[in-house]
Amino acid sequence: MSKLSTLINQLASYIVIVSIFVMTVVVIVQVFCRYVLGFSIFWSEELARYLLVWTTFLGGSVAYKKAQLASINFLAEKLPARPRALVGILAQIMALTFIVVAAYYGFKQSFSPSVTMQVSPAMRLPMTYAYLAVPIGFGIIMIHSIENLYKHILLALKGNEVAG
Amino acid sequence: MIITVAFMVFLAFGIPIAFVIGLTGLTHMLLTGNYTFLQNVPQRMFVAADNFNLLAIPFFMLAGELMNYGGITIRLINLARTLVGHLKGGLAYVNIYTSMILSALIGSANANASAMSKTLVPAMIKDGYDKEYSTAVTAASSIMGPIIPPSMTMIIYGVAAGASIGQLFLAGIVPGILMALAFSVLTFYYARKRNYPYKKRRAPVRSILKALFSAIPALLVPIIMMGGIISGVFTPTEAAAAASLIAFVIGAFVYRELKLKHLPQIFLSTGTITASIMLIVATANIFGWVLAIERIPQAFAEWMLSISSNPIVVLFMINILLLVVGAVMETFAAIVILVPVFLPIITQLGIDPIHFGLIVCLNLVIGLITPPLGVVLFVTSAINDISVERLTRAIVPFILASIIVLFVVTYLPDMVLYIPRMFF
Numbered sequence: 001m002s003k004l005s006t007l008i009n010q011l012a013s014y015i016v017i018v019s020i021f022v023m024t025v026v027v028i029v030q031v032f033c034r035y036v037l038g039f040s041i042f043w044s045e046e047l048a049r050y051l052l053v054w055t056t057f058l059g060g061s062v063a064y065k066k067a068q069l070a071s072i073n074f075l076a077e078k079l080p081a082r083p084r085a086l087v088g089i090l091a092q093i094m095a096l097t098f099i100v101v102a103a104y105y106g107f108k109q110s111f112s113p114s115v116t117m118q119v120s121p122a123m124r125l126p127m128t129y130a131y132l133a134v135p136i137g138f139g140i141i142m143i144h145s146i147e148n149l150y151k152h153i154l155l156a157l158k159g160n161e162v163a164g
Numbered sequence: 165m166i167i168t169v170a171f172m173v174f175l176a177f178g179i180p181i182a183f184v185i186g187l188t189g190l191t192h193m194l195l196t197g198n199y200t201f202l203q204n205v206p207q208r209m210f211v212a213a214d215n216f217n218l219l220a221i222p223f224f225m226l227a228g229e230l231m232n233y234g235g236i237t238i239r240l241i242n243l244a245r246t247l248v249g250h251l252k253g254g255l256a257y258v259n260i261y262t263s264m265i266l267s268a269l270i271g272s273a274n275a276n277a278s279a280m281s282k283t284l285v286p287a288m289i290k291d292g293y294d295k296e297y298s299t300a301v302t303a304a305s306s307i308m309g310p311i312i313p314p315s316m317t318m319i320i321y322g323v324a325a326g327a328s329i330g331q332l333f334l335a336g337i338v339p340g341i342l343m344a345l346a347f348s349v350l351t352f353y354y355a356r357k358r359n360y361p362y363k364k365r366r367a368p369v370r371s372i373l374k375a376l377f378s379a380i381p382a383l384l385v386p387i388i389m390m391g392g393i394i395s396g397v398f399t400p401t402e403a404a405a406a407a408s409l410i411a412f413v414i415g416a417f418v419y420r421e422l423k424l425k426h427l428p429q430i431f432l433s434t435g436t437i438t439a440s441i442m443l444i445v446a447t448a449n450i451f452g453w454v455l456a457i458e459r460i461p462q463a464f465a466e467w468m469l470s471i472s473s474n475p476i477v478v479l480f481m482i483n484i485l486l487l488v489v490g491a492v493m494e495t496f497a498a499i500v501i502l503v504p505v506f507l508p509i510i511t512q513l514g515i516d517p518i519h520f521g522l523i524v525c526l527n528l529v530i531g532l533i534t535p536p537l538g539v540v541l542f543v544t545s546a547i548n549d550i551s552v553e554r555l556t557r558a559i560v561p562f563i564l565a566s567i568i569v570l571f572v573v574t575y576l577p578d579m580v581l582y583i584p585r586m587f588f
Contacts, residue, residue: 013432016431016432016435016436016439017428017431017432017435019435020222020226020431020432020434020435020438021427021431023219023222024222024223024226024405024408024409027219027223027401027402027405028405028406028408028409030402031398031402031405031406035397045216048216048219049214049215049216049219050214052213052214052215052218052219052222052438052442053210053213053214055222055435055438055439055442056213056438056439056442056443056446057213057439057443058435058439059435059436059438059439059440059442060182060439060440060442060443062432062435062436062439063436063437063439063440063443064180066436068436068437068440069180069181069182069183069440069443070180070181070182070440070444070494070539071178071179071180071181071184072175072176072178072181072537073178075176075178076176076177076178087177087178088178090177091174091177091178091179094174094177094179094187095179095180095183095187097187097190098183098186098187098190099183101190101202101205102186102205102206102209105202105203105205105206106205106206108203109203109206109207130210130214131206131210133210133213134206134209134210135206138206
């Protein structure tokens with residue numbers, strides 16, 4: 001699980017790097033074309049928007065893995081080790097509820113007829129590719145989160161042994 | 165009510181704020197038994213993230229990162245130092261005015277606070293300032309970041325309220341300058357009271373010119389950006405992309421401190437910081453949608469207008485409410501959730517949404533330096549290794565000064581709207 005989580009995170013990081021690069025270049029080139037060459041790339045805005053969607057959810061998984069998502073930790077940190085581990089387990093389970101709902105319904109929606117039949121206005125890209133960002137991002141977050149949960153449980157058990 | 169308690173509990177457990185907000189919306193759906201709403205969870209998040217205006221966030225972030233790596237920040241500090249370093253409490257003014265210029269380059273208080281903490285606070289302490297004051301002035305001036313254009317906060321407000329981001333940017337200029345002045349007055353007072361150090365001699369004209377010359381390329385970034393937006397050449401998103409390009413060219417070819425090998429790291433941190441903001445916007449959209457379904461904004465507007473329909477009184481109440489919200493809630497989430505709640509009231513009272521945008525942003529950025537949950541307090545206290553308690557005591561006068569600016573801005577709309585009216 002831990003290996004899987006690391007591997008996927010690396011992959012997600014690469015995609016985020018490429019995605020930021022491409023969206024920046026596309027928008028700059030679009031401005032250049034409009035003012036200097038006198039024509040517009042009609043699909044540039046759409047591509048940049050979908051890249052932003054993918055960056056949001058894949059980048060979100062990278063930020064989650066690195067524990068960079070803003071959270072309020074100072075309350076839990078005041079607790080002694082064992083209750084803290086228990087609070088950590090509870091927090092992971094609660095967060096997982098949301099993550100699983102987002103991933104499950106995200107997949108369901110991406111493959112629902114109303115989405116699969118739909119293509120994007122400019123690039124004629126099936127909308128499934130855009131919508132999939134949500135479930136794939138949250139799917140990855142789920143993997144990281146389960147790994148975190150496992151770590152917290154180990155920590156709680158260890159605390160037990162020390163206490164016992 | 166249960167929802168509020170659930171929100172607090174999730175937050176206290178240390179769950180990332182983005183998930184806390186989504187989870188709160190989810191809890192509401194489950195409690196009310198509207199299981200069919202669940203399929204809207206991914207839908208609302210997708211819709212929130214799929215927005216061309218929000219693309220400005222990664223671009224401004226990227227421009228900021230490129231400028232940091234490219235040595236632009238340091239040159240701005242040098243310029244401010246040669247200009248005001250000889251005054252009593254000189255480095256404190258340097259801090260305020262560098263922050264102001266930096267605010268015109270990057271749109272986030274956190275980025276501003278951490279850049280200044282790493283560079284200027286050690287210099288201030290070395291010169292004999294106490295750590296509390298040095299850190300407090302850094303934290304306080306960093307909140308000009310989201311007021312002086314460009315600003316992530318205003319981009320998100322513009323999207324949430326359907327207001328022009330270009331006009332919001334222009335409206336931020338006067339309040340931003342007012343804040344710098346208010347902080348300068350405080351510094352003037354403390355510098356005399358505590359006898360803060362200063363350089364005896366004014367920097368020679370030659371070194372001022374040298375610092376100015378070396379900072380000119382850096383100053384080009386905001387000029388091209390704002391000029392482009394005002395003249396209608398760029399949308400704010402395109403201006404942000406252009407700013408990244410300029411920052412790259414200056415950092416790589418003029419200052420030559422930015423190397424190709426830095427780029428993947430810069431892109432990755434741009435991506436993750438963007439994502440952590442966007443995830444909050446996305447999940448806040450679930451929550452906002454739940455509120456809208458329950459017709460909370462309408463009920464709230466009716467309740468508030470039943471207390472008073474006088475704009476002065478209503479704005480006063482909104483200010484107090486937002487100051488509290490800003491102190492306990494994440495800025496972007498607060499905007500996405502609360503702006504649609506306030507908007508019916510604002511329209512009914514005939515308050516300009518651009519003016520209101522400034523009021524909202526000021527309230528929420530003051531929350532960034534207000535305990536218990538002011539993010540900038542945590543960032544600066546961590547970097548400068550000072551306890552939040554000690555920092556809080558030193559920052560209270562700055563909070564009060566900002567609140568005075570807030571009320572000036574609230575009750576003098578013409579002053580705020582003067583610059584946007586010139587161009588739009």
